[in-house]
Amino acid sequence: MTLELFNYPYSVYGRIVRIVLDEKKLSYDVREINPFAADMPESYRAIHPFARVPALRHDEFTLYETSAITAYLDERFEPPSLQPATSDERGRMRQIIAIADNYAYIPLVRQVFAHRVFRPAFGETADEAEVRGGLDAAPRILRALDDLVTADAYATGPIFSLADAHLGAMMDYFTMAQEGAEMLTRYPNLNGWWARIKSRPSLLLTRP
Numbered sequence: 001m002t003l004e005l006f007n008y009p010y011s012v013y014g015r016i017v018r019i020v021l022d023e024k025k026l027s028y029d030v031r032e033i034n035p036f037a038a039d040m041p042e043s044y045r046a047i048h049p050f051a052r053v054p055a056l057r058h059d060e061f062t063l064y065e066t067s068a069i070t071a072y073l074d075e076r077f078e079p080p081s082l083q084p085a086t087s088d089e090r091g092r093m094r095q096i097i098a099i100a101d102n103y104a105y106i107p108l109v110r111q112v113f114a115h116r117v118f119r120p121a122f123g124e125t126a127d128e129a130e131v132r133g134g135l136d137a138a139p140r141i142l143r144a145l146d147d148l149v150t151a152d153a154y155a156t157g158p159i160f161s162l163a164d165a166h167l168g169a170m171m172d173y174f175t176m177a178q179e180g181a182e183m184l185t186r187y188p189n190l191n192g193w194w195a196r197i198k199s200r201p202s203l204l205l206t207r208p
């Protein structure tokens with residue numbers, strides 16, 4: 001059995017899959033793909049027609065879209081299960097993942113993290129207007145998530161779930177920006193959740 005992860009080292013989505021692979025104790029090979037490179041190999045476009053990362057190959061089976069990959073890994077391989085037992089908790093898990101994808105990724109990661117942390121670290125030009133736009137959008141997202149995460153150990157209840165992996169990877173990037181870390185402290189449930197999970201081995205191990 002072989003698992004290959006097509007990934008870019010700084011990809012937040014690739015990191016979500018790596019967190020899940022680590023939680024499931026699965027070993028895998030990494031094939032590095034830069035989704036921003038003009039000369040992306042045609043062979044990768046055959047795997048991912050939208051030319052993003054990550055993608056997964058399990059023997060002959062290939063899959064792209066992070067939430068599909070993480071659910072597949074969880075269902076296809078041995079416990080621990082990363083999906084909660086009750087329908088309510090599973091509904092909440094999927095809701096948090098969808099919020100992360102549809103509302104949080106662009107402002108928290110592509111605007112705040114990329115322009116406040118990533119670009120300066122690599123000597124690239126950062127756009128202050130992007131940082132401001134992300135920070136302006138963030139309170140509504142953090143408020144919504146603050147209303148949803150449980151006061152239990154993890155986002156949806158007593159087990160570490162796919163929602164913790166998904167949101168955790170994005171929250172780590174957002175809070176690498178000082179303004180992000182400060183803003184999070186205004187949302188006590190979310191801040192408490194992040195304090196409980198941020199030093200988990202799967203998060204530390206996958207930190208770029």
Ligand SMILES: N[C@@H](CCC(=O)N[C@@H](CS)C(=O)NCC(=O)O)C(=O)O
Nearest residue numbers: 011012013035052053054065066067
């Ligand atoms: N919907 C995709 C999003 C993946 C995604 O946006 N990945 C980023 C890296 S974190 C990427 O490949 N970006 C390249 C680009 O925007 O052109 C998923 O869930 O996997």
